[in-house]
Amino acid sequence: MNSRRVWAILRFVLTTLFLYFVWVLFTSDLGLFSLLFGLAASLLTASLTYHIFLPEHEANLRFFIPHLWALLRFLFLMVLSLYQSSFHVVKAIITGNTNPRIVHFRTHLRSDLARTVLADAITFTPGTMTLDLNDDHLTVHWLLCTTTHTKAAGEAVKTKLEHALGRTWL
Amino acid sequence: MIIREILALIAFLVGTFFGLFGMIGLFRFRDPYSRLHAGSLCGTTAVFSYLIALLLLAPSAAIGARVFIILVFFLISAPTGSSIVAKFIWESEDATTQRSSMKREDKSL
Numbered sequence: 001m002n003s004r005r006v007w008a009i010l011r012f013v014l015t016t017l018f019l020y021f022v023w024v025l026f027t028s029d030l031g032l033f034s035l036l037f038g039l040a041a042s043l044l045t046a047s048l049t050y051h052i053f054l055p056e057h058e059a060n061l062r063f064f065i066p067h068l069w070a071l072l073r074f075l076f077l078m079v080l081s082l083y084q085s086s087f088h089v090v091k092a093i094i095t096g097n098t099n100p101r102i103v104h105f106r107t108h109l110r111s112d113l114a115r116t117v118l119a120d121a122i123t124f125t126p127g128t129m130t131l132d133l134n135d136d137h138l139t140v141h142w143l144l145c146t147t148t149h150t151k152a153a154g155e156a157v158k159t160k161l162e163h164a165l166g167r168t169w170l
Numbered sequence: 171m172i173i174r175e176i177l178a179l180i181a182f183l184v185g186t187f188f189g190l191f192g193m194i195g196l197f198r199f200r201d202p203y204s205r206l207h208a209g210s211l212c213g214t215t216a217v218f219s220y221l222i223a224l225l226l227l228a229p230s231a232a233i234g235a236r237v238f239i240i241l242v243f244f245l246i247s248a249p250t251g252s253s254i255v256a257k258f259i260w261e262s263e264d265a266t267t268q269r270s271s272m273k274r275e276d277k278s279l
Contacts (some may be wrong), residue, residue, distance in 0.1 A: 123249035
């Protein structure tokens with residue numbers, strides 16, 4: 001049993017558990033038939049899709065299993081900044097003071113999932129929207145721009161999010 | 171029971187506020203990125219507030235769990251969708267002309 005095989009089995013089990021959890025949450029029916037049918041369907045779906053759901057190169061459990069407390073903190077931060085940024089945009093709509101620029105910077109997060117979540121989260125921070133994510137290079141459109149310097153722009157846009165995400169995933 | 175309904179009403183009002191201003195911004199801004207900002211961000215906040223209100227009004231835990239799942243999926247799908255639209259503007263021919271015109275009339279939206 002080599003390590004590749006162990007990793008494949010582990011990914012299969014994790015995919016099955018996740019699918020079964022969603023099944024139970026959706027049906028919210030604890031009858032025997034529902035539970036057994038859900039398990040069978042989860043096993044079938046997981047056997048077909050585990051290599052897409054968890055790609056093999058994501059070779060660390062911390063790459064996709066979040067630290068629960070950090071995840072909750074991150075979600076709270078996200079909801080807060082969602083309302084904050086909407087408020088900023090509404091203010092920009094009323095007054096008409098915008099300074100749209102496109103800025104580039106890099107992230108040091110390592111897993112695909114964390115990078116994707118960072119790209120999505122940047123859309124929620126005041127007046128920014130991700131245009132492109134290429135490996136670790138982000139292209140961001142900034143509506144209320146204050147600087148075009150790469151390092152300063154990166155500091156302003158993503159530092160807080162990156163810290164919160166670095167605690168959640170690797 | 172009545173507190174829940176008042177909180178839901180506040181959430182509905184907040185959602186309507188952001189939705190309305192998002193719509194105004196969609197017509198007020200001139201370049202496609204700023205329009206996308208107004209449309210997607212304010213739209214996301216509006217729908218998010220409505221879903222929070224629905225979560226508050228959910229009659230049972232089972233329905234609440236479903237609304238919660240819709241909420242989580244929406245938080246993933248909405249920024250991804252707007253990001254894809256922005257990426258296609260960024261890559262399209264049109265955007266190059268839009269970008270140069272954006273530089274010229276910088277202060278006038």
